[in-house]
Amino acid sequence: MRITAISAAAALMLLSVSTSLMAQRPDDQIDPKSLALLQEGRAAKAAGNLDGAQDALETALAVDPRNREAFVVLAEIARVRGLPGKSIRLYREALALEPNDLVALRGQGEALVAKGATTKAKENLAKIKTICNGECSDSTALAASIAKGPPPTATAQAEPAKAAPAKP
Template identity: 50%
Template sequence: MRFAPAAAALSLALVMTASVTSAGDREADPRAAALIVEGQALLNAGDTQGAIDAFEAALAVDPGYTPIFLNLAEAARQDGLQGKAIKYYREALARDPNNFAAISGEGEALVEKGALEKAKRNLSRLESLCGANCPETVALQSSIAAGPPARLAAETAEAGPTSN
């Protein structure tokens, strides 16, 4: 009898771990899937705010579906909100640490912010996980090679060297 509470807690922990592990490969709730399709159409049409609204609605319907965070991150990047995009990519990575799209997307957003060294760490991680010819690795390599956007490079040059 003295071990019953501990056994119940351990059982609950194992059940939660098993359900979280198996949740990564599941399909989205049909209502969320419809909202994701709507959001992607809006994003392709250039309506980033409409897309973000649709993706956030999908997240409210199905908060356990990790790919929604990738969609939100892409919309945030297109809206020029790289910091917010990085937050969404990191949420996806917290749920699925080896998500190639999230690692690559975060690296590309880091390049867009001018954080090339951090982006190169993502590239190294991708190369070790999926190889040098993986589509995500190639995409991040080309982003790093292109460097930060011209606007950011010009701002950095205008600021000049910083002193400590």
């Protein structure tokens, strides 16, 4: 009697898991509404409306979180706003969906350079060169960014404070 109850429970579990797996869409089929919102976000970004672009892109990701291009455009907006840490995180999300995305690898590398992490940026450059089998425009752009180095910070540009005279 025990074996029948256990086997019935296992069969029910197997049936429910297989049914839920069959209902999922393949990864390459992104929701059309999400793609429309992505295009709306790109248009707003091109028009200079970064807030509107960010809203549309975040909505696109809410509709379909597998929209890798929305992560990339959001990361570009974060870089324009001077938020390299947020940009790195968004590029990481895009790379989690497609590890060989050259645009995301280059963008993340440039954001890493802006943050001062040139060693990690060089790792991205090595990945890009491996994917491209040598040089390509993405590897050239990232190499130039690494060579240029991180931007100077506001505190580094300020004049050093004058030391107070020593008291005898």
